[in-house]
Amino acid sequence: GAESASGDSKIETVKRQRVDSRLIGEFEWSLYQRTFDGARLDVDRSRWHATASWFQPTQGGFEEQAGLPLQHLHLAAATVSLRPSASFRHTDWQGFVYRYDDDRPVRARPDNTLLPATAVDVHITSVGTTLVGAYPTSKTGQIDVLGWFVMQRGQWYGQSHAANAAAAELGYQRTLAAWKPWFRAGWFRSSGDSDPADARHTTFFQMLPTTRRYSLSTVYNLMNLTDVFGQALLRPSTRVNLRLDVHRLALTDAADLWYAGSGASQRTGTVFGFSGRRSNGSTQLGTMVEGAADYTVTRHLSVNGYLGRMKGGAVVSGTFA
Numbered sequence: 001g002a003e004s005a006s007g008d009s010k011i012e013t014v015k016r017q018r019v020d021s022r023l024i025g026e027f028e029w030s031l032y033q034r035t036f037d038g039a040r041l042d043v044d045r046s047r048w049h050a051t052a053s054w055f056q057p058t059q060g061g062f063e064e065q066a067g068l069p070l071q072h073l074h075l076a077a078a079t080v081s082l083r084p085s086a087s088f089r090h091t092d093w094q095g096f097v098y099r100y101d102d103d104r105p106v107r108a109r110p111d112n113t114l115l116p117a118t119a120v121d122v123h124i125t126s127v128g129t130t131l132v133g134a135y136p137t138s139k140t141g142q143i144d145v146l147g148w149f150v151m152q153r154g155q156w157y158g159q160s161h162a163a164n165a166a167a168a169e170l171g172y173q174r175t176l177a178a179w180k181p182w183f184r185a186g187w188f189r190s191s192g193d194s195d196p197a198d199a200r201h202t203t204f205f206q207m208l209p210t211t212r213r214y215s216l217s218t219v220y221n222l223m224n225l226t227d228v229f230g231q232a233l234l235r236p237s238t239r240v241n242l243r244l245d246v247h248r249l250a251l252t253d254a255a256d257l258w259y260a261g262s263g264a265s266q267r268t269g270t271v272f273g274f275s276g277r278r279s280n281g282s283t284q285l286g287t288m289v290e291g292a293a294d295y296t297v298t299r300h301l302s303v304n305g306y307l308g309r310m311k312g313g314a315v316v317s318g319t320f321a
Contacts, residue, residue: 001130003042004049004081006092010134010173011084014144015092017213018169018186019130022222023098023150024075025210027262029218032066034058034208034265038075049081057208061265061273072104072120073264075208091133098126100154100207102264108272109157111203112196112256117157120272124154124161124205137172144171146186156201163204165190165222171231182233192224192253203256206274208263216245216290217308223259223274225285226250239296249285251315258285258315280318287311 001019006012027034038055054076059068076099084090102122109117128150135143146169154161169186190204203224211221227247234242251258257276264273290308297303312320 001094001096003051003079004044004083004094006083006132008084008090008092008134010142010144011090011092011132014132014134014146014169014171018146018167019132019148021210021213022148023126023207023209024077025208025213027060027265028210029212030061030262030265032060032063034060034262035067037069047083047085049079049083051077051079053077057264059265059267061262063266068267070104070264070267072267073100073102075100090135091131093132094130096126096128096130098207100124100126100205104264104266105268106266106272107270110257110259110261110272110274110276111156111201112193112276114196115157121155121157122161122205124152124156124207126150126152126207140174140176142173142175144173144184145169152205156205159199159201161201161205163191163202165204179234179236184231184233186227186229186231188222188225188227188229189252190222190225192251192256194253194255196255203259206263211260211262216292216306217288217310218262219260219288219310220249220285221259221261221274224252224256225259226252226283241294243292245288245290247288247290249288250313251279251283251285254279254281254283277315277319279315282314282318284313285315286313 035058036055040053043050056069060066079096081094102120104120106120131147133145148167150165152163167188171184173182191202193203206222211218227249229247232244259276261274288310292306294304
């Protein structure tokens with residue numbers, strides 16, 4: 001999502017927070033990081049940018065032998081981006097295609113069939129688009145918008161795979177007011193699987209995301225999820241950034257699972273990288289209230305803090321007392 005810079009600072013801020021690494025990114029929140037080995041080709045012009053790449057992620061997450069290539073997992077990606085211009089003012093657009101092929105000898109199958117697996121067998125193509133805009137309303141304010149949609153087709157452990165996800169967000173910032181208050185609201189929905197006994201898998205597959213960008217608590221990820229949220233961002237000084245989020249969370253389909261995780265992290269073994277808990281026949285996951293603060297001490301040192309509390313719904317209380 002961040003292959004090409006738009007040249008607009010507000011668009012880039014929205015992209016870093018709300019687009020970058022939704023489907024392919026580093027692990028970020030664990031002891032050991034995910035990296036990538038591969039090749040990338042970029043073509044850059046004043047109005048547009050194109051990228052093609054092929055790569056393998058490395059082992060990471062909670063694996064002490066980090067950095068080893070995941071030899072049975074391959075990804076290919078192609079993107080085309082249009083930058084803001086005189087005829088496309090204050091708007092950045094990208095179209096993307098990702099191909100995920102995974103045959104790792106990992107004995108895990110994260111879905112609602114509860115079937116065992118001797119190895120991973122996942123082959124999925126994701127086609128999507130992103131639009132981010134930042135539009136001045138006056139000398140003192142600015143509106144930002146985000147639209148994101150992806151459709152998936154492929155194979156999931158011998159089943160046909162068909163899934164989708166979409167996001168829509170709107171924000172407004174008082175650019176000249178004290179603390180530069182920025183208020184945002186958004187909606188996200190990804191498909192779930194309504195029938196574990198049929199021959200189709202319709203749970204949206206998040207691939208290799210940086211989960212903590214979109215779930216600071218890492219209690220959930222963006223699979224089989226519906227998320228309605230409000231957000232306030234404040235900047236008391238150039239060194240301090242404050243953030244407060246409220247999320248109303250639900251599973252899209254009660255017949256599916258409550259998923260968590262950041263994708264493949266193990267070459268062999270029993271850990272896929274995603275895990276799922278039962279829904280207990282409900283879609284009500286809960287309400288999350290969370291805040292974060294960042295303080296820049298020096299050019300090379302910053303300190304950050306996070307506090308979150310989730311009031312679990314019936315999905316949670318059915319499993320945890």
